[in-house]
Amino acid sequence: MRIGVIGCGAIGSVLCRFIDKDLEGCSLVSVCDTDTDKVEKLVESLETNPEILDIDGVIDRSDIIVEAVSPSIVGELMQKCIDKKKHLMVMSVGGVIQNLDLLDKLTARLFIPSGAICGIDGVKAANIEEIDSVVITSTKSPKSLKGAPYLAEKGIDVEAIMEKETIFEGNALEAIKGFPKNVNVSAVLSLAGIGAENTRVRVVVDPSIKRNMHEIEVEGSFGKLYTRTENVLSPLNPKTSHMAVLGACATLRRLVGFVKIGN
Ligand SMILES: NC(=O)c1ccc[n+]([C@@H]2O[C@H](COP(=O)([O-])OP(=O)(O)OC[C@H]3O[C@@H](n4cnc5c(N)ncnc54)[C@H](O)[C@@H]3O)[C@@H](O)[C@H]2O)c1
CATH class of the missing domain: 3.30.360.10 (Dihydrodipicolinate Reductase; domain 2)
Structure with missing residues (x-):
């Protein structure tokens, strides 16, 4: 199972480390971030060696794409994943409610972690x-x-x-x-x-x-x-709660099992 992460900030960087070290049955094959210094440093610190690509490159190389950027890119990303029949996990869920028409067109799974809330x-x-x-x-x-x-x-x-x-x-x-x-x-x-x-x-x-x-x-x-x-706030971004990062890790663990069985 190949995973690609788009956006390597507070959430994406922790997810990359989680996939790299703790998630069995899959590998981090590609990453993308507009901040080239940040993404290069992240890749150097990982055990695996994901390719640094643009958004299209990540979608092409991966079975599951993880979005951790902002709601503004979600519509375009959903459309690209629909066109290429790729599974997508979205953190910027606001982008999903702004593009509800795309939900009917999904060709693979869309995963939405519970984020920083319980219940x-x-x-x-x-x-x-x-x-x-x-x-x-x-x-x-x-x-x-x-x-x-x-x-x-x-x-x-x-x-x-x-x-x-x-x-x-x-x-x-x-x-x-x-x-x-x-x-x-x-x-x-x-x-x-x-x-x-x-x-x-x-x-x-x-x-x-x-x-x-x-x-x-x-x-x-x-x-x-x-x-x-x-x-508790993420030490990397005071807008982001640590629970949202943990929820994303938990969803990834579940979805890797699901996609393996589904395939
Ligand atoms: N679902 C939830 O409960 C929940 C909770 C917290 C945060 N979020 C959302 O998750 C998203 C990520 O949060 P974060 O704290 O990691 O943000 P962050 O700002 O720490 O990281 C975002 C990263 O995306 C990169 N980036 C910006 N534009 C890009 C582009 N066009 N292509 C590729 N990379 C790009 C930035 O350089 C940065 O490294 C945000 O939209 C945030 O609002 C969701």
Whole structure:
């Protein structure tokens, strides 16, 4: 089983090391990153010797492609994987809810890790019957929200916020547009539950917190569920929770087994 990783930042670099050292039955054959220094250093540190290629090269050389870049490349990547019948694992799940029309055209598997939230199994189960409401509240430090397009659009200086404050409320599509690098979990939740337009998202800034927190509340015919995940941040990217990286490793482990059996 050949795996290629596109985007070797906080998530991609850890996934490369995980595949390199800990994942049996597959090999890391190719990697891609626009930061050439970063990707060369990463490859030097690995035991295997993946080729450094462009996106098309990674797709051609691999059976499973892992995306860990940004929602903006996901539509194009999904289309290329559809054309070449390749399995794809997406981290920038916001890009999937922005390209829902492509889901009907899939020619291989699309894998979506649960990311930095817990409880997705319960939401999928609840979705067998009726779900009345899904709300996610993401509470983050100012540092982890810096650079989000919504802040520039609304003229919000997050670093000037001194007390806990809700700065955004809307649906998951609006949330991904405003915070493409911060609320991919809301896209994961949308796909597991009642869709992006019906999934309510709240973004809260709290200057006193050290851990990014995601709370999910779902109500339906099953009853009510509430989960809260307090996430240690990735040392490589304060926008990314370590749990998202671990979730991606766990999904990779499962999907390698699945694809082996499937083939
Ligand atoms: N699903 C989730 O729960 C979840 C959680 C955290 C992060 N994410 C998302 O996962 C993605 C990756 O996160 P990260 O923390 O690793 O980000 P990162 O910024 O640390 O890494 C992204 C990497 O992609 C590279 N890159 C940029 N443009 C590229 C291109 N066109 N082609 C190839 N490489 C390119 C960058 O140089 C960088 O090394 C982001 O979209 C992030 O929002 C999802």
